[in-house]
Amino acid sequence: MxxxxxxxxxxxxxxxxxxxxxxxxxxxxxxxxxxxxxxxxxVASGALANATPERWPxxxxxxxxxxxxxxxxxxxxxxxxxxxxxxxxxxxxxxxxxxxxxxxxxxxxxxxxxxxxxxxxxxxxxxxxxxxxxxxxxxxxxxxxxxIHRDDAAFRARAVSAMQQALAATDLAPALSVVEAITRYPQSAACSAHSDCRLALADTSFSAAPGNEPRVSGSLALASGLVDALLMEHYQGSGIPREGWGRLNTEVQWQALAQIRNRYQDILFGTPEVAxxxxxxxxxxxxxxxxxxxxxxxxxxxxxxxxxxxxxxxxxxxxxxxxxxxxxxxxxxxxxxxxxxxxxxxxxxxxxxxxxxxxxxxxxxxxxxxxxxxxxxxxxxxxxxxxxxxxxxxxxxxxxx
The missing domain is CATH 3.40.50.1240 (Phosphoglycerate mutase-like)
Structure with missing residues (x-):
């Protein structure tokens, strides 16, 4: 106050x-x-809480x-x-x-x-x-x-296809590796039942159902949520002396996080017909x-x-x-x-x-x-x-x- x-x-x-x-x-x-x-x-519960062994601020x-x-x-x-x-x-x-x-x-x-x-x-x-x-x-x-407002199968098919093509046009693998390293994702509860657990776009799927937001599931959605949380902490500033638990400290890392966040928005809301x-x-x-x-x-x-x-x-x-x-x-x-x-x-x-x-x-x-x-x-x-x-x-x- x-x-x-x-x-x-x-x-x-x-x-x-x-x-x-x-x-x-x-x-x-x-x-x-x-x-x-x-x-x-x-970040208090759910996917973001389980995606890192660290405690979120x-x-x-x-x-x-x-x-x-x-x-x-x-x-x-x-x-x-x-x-x-x-x-x-x-x-x-x-x-x-x-x-x-x-x-x-x-x-x-x-x-x-x-x-x-x-x-x-x-x-x-x-x-x-x-x-x-x-x-x-x-x-x-x-x-x-x-x-999504339109309720016809042809539009839904075009919308999903456009999002898939937008995803395929971008190489996010290096940026996803940066998120993994900062959050220690492979050591998280989300990976406890998997021997080789990574953030990979192969598990990504899209939907464009009427009455719902354009949606993506899989690693892209999770990575975007993790990046959003790190960005909000960065802007909050005070009380967070070590960003990303001390592992987020270079401009190159921030640019990688920005690529994920911006491409996520572009893919879901930036294809012309969907937009x-x-x-x-x-x-x-x-x-x-x-x-x-x-x-x-x-x-x-x-x-x-x-x-x-x-x-x-x-x-x-x-x-x-x-x-x-x-x-x-x-x-x-x-x-x-x-x-x-x-x-x-x-x-x-x-x-x-x-x-x-x-x-x-x-x-x-x-x-x-x-x-x-x-x-x-x-x-x-x-x-x-x-x-x-x-x-x-x-x-x-x-x-x-």
Missing amino acids: IALLLALSLATTAATAAPAPMQGDQLEQVVLLSRHNLRAPV GWDVASGELTTKGGVLEVYMGRYIGQWLRQTQLLPPSDCPQPGDFHAHANSLQRTQATAQFFVAGAFPGCHVAVEQRMPLGTMDPLFNPV RDVAGPLLARVDALLEDPASPKVSLLVGHDSNIGSVLAALGITDYTLPGQYEKTPIGGLLQFERWRDLGAGEVRYRLVYVYPTREQLRGSIPLTDAQPPGRVELVLPGCGQSGCSEAQFENLLHSP
Whole structure:
């Protein structure tokens, strides 16, 4: 709580800045699609607990919940984005936002609802801004539920085939060996009945059942879960002096772990046809918000890495890097769908920007300021120029079959 109060104090007083708008352009509307911030991994029991003979570090919150540090980090991001929205004159320079200025909607899990609340606390300190929650806490809101919607055998077959081909195109064996060495997987309870127990992709299988997330079973799923837990511990930082039980200490190892985590996301949610199906509800919401003149100037949608990954893949954006980050969809990162107007020509342009905390900012709880800004990568939308998309081009992207 002391750390959180300090974060709120810093967010209220620190002068933050973001890139100024381009001369002659006016920002008219922004839709923010965010991943929740730092959460506790699921390591107390089950497959991850049995996959290593070591004891996982304890956490001060339940598995999957936003941590206190995650709240601090999100306050920093909220403050930074709020200041940028005022600098661009999209929001008034003072006073609390009105319903026509800002609206927040988060998935109905603790970590997403709490992330949105902390973002609001940073962006609008002292203001009473509600966060929409459409389902009972602990259940998935259909808007953010990354499930397969199509119910036909041909689509399922194509989806599974695409995932299999994506897996075959990547050599993950060296990276899996790194995970084995760090976790001592061959000596774990999961291997107690096997003489030669390894993480190998030969046991991997996929499914794309309607009403369920695209799924993978076997070593790839287990390795991705182990990497996720190690990443969350890395970001948590304090109280974990020896990462990976003292066996995770080189950049080469981290790059191997990142390869597993990123390929896991790409394989499940990054194949084009699967991505368009899974991301359909969110893309429709973004489209509706940007099309409706009655929409708030700023809309915040807080979900998960699978939401961001599938949306980017559905838009045709797969080849991008985020300097200073291991993950392609890092915690606390957000996509900014921006609608700009050229005040001279009157033309509207749409731009997409990825704003995210770097791994150093996450681990060090570094406030986001003009001197220490978050990472910011302008993504080039397919078929559009460096200045963004025209209205027709953007509509074509959103409605790509």
